[in-house]
Structures are given as C-alpha cells and as structure tokens.
Amino acid sequence: MKHVLKMLDLSPEEITQILDLADQLKYEKKHGIAHPYLIGKSIGLIFQKASTRTRVSFETGMNQLGGQALFLSARDLQIGRGEPVQDTARVLSRYLDAIMIRTFDQKEVEDLAEYGTIPVINGLTDFSHPCQVLADLMTIRERFGSLKGVKMAYLGDGDNMANSLIVGGLKTGMVVSVATPDEYKPDPIVLDFASEYDTFTWTNDPYEAVKDADVVITDTWASMGVEAEKEVRQIAFAPYQVNDELMKVAKPEAMVLHCLPAYREQEITEKVFEEHADEIFEEAENRLHAQKAVMVLLMKD
Ligand code: CP
Numbered sequence: 001m002k003h004v005l006k007m008l009d010l011s012p013e014e015i016t017q018i019l020d021l022a023d024q025l026k027y028e029k030k031h032g033i034a035h036p037y038l039i040g041k042s043i044g045l046i047f048q049k050a051s052t053r054t055r056v057s058f059e060t061g062m063n064q065l066g067g068q069a070l071f072l073s074a075r076d077l078q079i080g081r082g083e084p085v086q087d088t089a090r091v092l093s094r095y096l097d098a099i100m101i102r103t104f105d106q107k108e109v110e111d112l113a114e115y116g117t118i119p120v121i122n123g124l125t126d127f128s129h130p131c132q133v134l135a136d137l138m139t140i141r142e143r144f145g146s147l148k149g150v151k152m153a154y155l156g157d158g159d160n161m162a163n164s165l166i167v168g169g170l171k172t173g174m175v176v177s178v179a180t181p182d183e184y185k186p187d188p189i190v191l192d193f194a195s196e197y198d199t200f201t202w203t204n205d206p207y208e209a210v211k212d213a214d215v216v217i218t219d220t221w222a223s224m225g226v227e228a229e230k231e232v233r234q235i236a237f238a239p240y241q242v243n244d245e246l247m248k249v250a251k252p253e254a255m256v257l258h259c260l261p262a263y264r265e266q267e268i269t270e271k272v273f274e275e276h277a278d279e280i281f282e283e284a285e286n287r288l289h290a291q292k293a294v295m296v297l298l299m300k301d
C-alpha cells in the first residue's frame with residue numbers, strides 16, 4: 001500500500017489491515033498506552049475545501065503518533081495561484097513524509113501521487129472519501145463483530161460518500177443497497193465495479209433499499225461545490241429523508257451513520273439523528289483512529 005487515493009485501489013486485505021490497526025490504536029489510546037510510531041515525520045494537509053473533522057483528526061492524530069502535521073490552506077499555497085500540481089508534488093516530496101489533500105477533482109490527487117515520491121492520502125474529493133469510509137467500516141465492525149453479510153443501506157445523493165461506501169462495503173463482504181433519484185446515481189465507474197457483485201442493488205425506491213437493513217447511512221444533499229443547486233436538490237431528495245417512517249422497515253436494532261455535517265429535517269430528521277447520536281459521534285471519533293492507522297501503515301519506516 002503506497003497511497004490511499006480511493007477505495008477502489010485498496011484490496012480487502014489492506015482494508016482489514018487498516019481496520020485492525022485502527023482498533024489497536026483506539027484501544028491503546030483509551031488505556032493511555034503511548035504509540036509514538038512517527039517521531040520525526042511530517043505530513044502536509046492541503047485543504048481546498050472546508051473541514052472540521054478531517055483537519056482536527058489528522059492534526060491531533062499525527063501529534064499522538066509523535067510527528068508533525070502542517071495545515072496548508074490551498075488559498076495560501078502557490079497551487080491556488082496556478083502552480084502546477086506536478087511541481088507542488090515534487091517540491092513537497094522534498095520536505096514532507098506524506099501529503100493529505102482535500103480537493104474537488106480526483107485527478108489532482110492522482111497527479112500528486114504520480115509526480116511526488118511520498119504517500120498521498122485523499123481527504124475527500126468529489127469522487128471519493130476513503131478516510132471517512134474506513135472509519136464507517138470500523139464503526140460497523142465494532143457493533144456487529146464482522147462486516148460479512150451485514151446489510152448497509154445508503155440513501156440520498158450518489159456522491160463521494162455513496163461511491164466510497166459501495167466499494168468499501170462490497171469489498172469487505174457487506175450487502176449494499178443504495179437508493180438515489182435516477183438523476184443523482186453514483187459514479188458509473190463505481191456502478192460498473194458493483195455490477196460484479198450479487199450483493200449490490202441500486203434502486204430509486206428508498207423503502208426497498210432500507211428493508212431489513214442493519215445500517216442506514218445518508219449524507220448531505222448538497223455537497224461542497226454544489227451548494228448553488230440546493231433548492232432543486234431539496235425537491236429531488238425529499239423522498240430519501242431518513243425519518244421514523246423509513247426506519248420502520250429497517251431491522252429494529254439498525255444503526256444510523258452520517259459522516260457529518262448533518263442538516264436536520266433535510267437528509268435526516270432531528271429525532272432520528274438524536275436517537276442515533278452515540279453511533280454517529282463514535283463514527284466521527286473513529287476518523288481519528290482509522291487515519292492514524294493509515295498514516296502508520298504508509299509512513300512508518
Ligand atoms: N466528515 C468529514 O469529512 O467532515 P469534515 O468535512 O468536517 O472534515
């Protein structure tokens with residue numbers, strides 16, 4: 001494993017290796033056992049979009065591992081003034097030991113990895129959000145003990161979260177059911193990948209997707225970059241809201257996850273959110289542990 005650019009690149013064994021190490025690091029953290037695996041190492045965190053969880057969990061995670069994290073706002077980097085990503089990659093490779101980047105275009109992340117000589121971690125693009133999905137899989141596995149055969153239902157926008165959950169879920173043996181409006185389907189590359197699995201279904205009927213689900217997951221209806229479409233999207237996505245009616249068809253003990261930030265009374269009701277807040281905030285915490293595992297596996301000598 002050289003980089004974490006998208007879930008499509010990770011083998012099932014690599015995903016399991018990350019989740020196992022994440023569990024170990026979480027245990028050690030809870031029991032006050034220090035794990036300074038990355039003393040003297042530096043990671044640059046490039047942000048082209050806003051962030052609360054990704055920024056803070058990478059910064060504190062690196063600190064807990066004994067290394068240093070540099071927050072690099074794309075607005076202040078020369079990349080924001082048109083310096084080619086190829087040059088940025090070659091320069092940063094001479095100062096840093098890894099780069100995390102949050103941006104729009106998946107190609108920018110792939111280019112950084114291609115032209116640089118250090119590991120690159122995708123902290124969210126329009127196409128994928130692998131760090132979030134590793135934390136989600138960790139959270140689901142903690143609850144059920146295993147991912148095999150656990151049914152995940154994803155509702156709403158066929159966005160970066162949908163793309164990554166589909167791939168991560170199928171690769172780890174989950175049953176994945178996705179409901180989106182016809183015009184907001186997941187990426188064709190992901191649907192093509194998923195078509196190889198008889199454990200995958202796409203539908204435009206939210207009730208069909210959620211039926212007997214063990215885990216129900218949703219995301220904002222207007223991701224970063226498409227906020228201008230908010231009003232049109234609110235109409236298109238209204239039937240996909242995670243609410244009491246919909247939860248009645250899931251398994252009675254079903255979990256609800258949300259990568260956050262969550263918009264109440266839009267993709268999820270306040271009531272369902274608060275009933276599942278412990279799960280959702282455990283999921284947010286697991287970003288820290290999963291990303292620490294990724295950094296250790298990519299950066300440790
Ligand atoms: N879920 C997530 O990636 O959160 P941030 O946008 O706050 O980093």
Ligand code: NVA
Pocket residue numbers: 124125126159160161219220222223224259260261
């Ligand atoms: N789909 C959302 C996820 C935010 C963490 C977005 O891209 O804005």
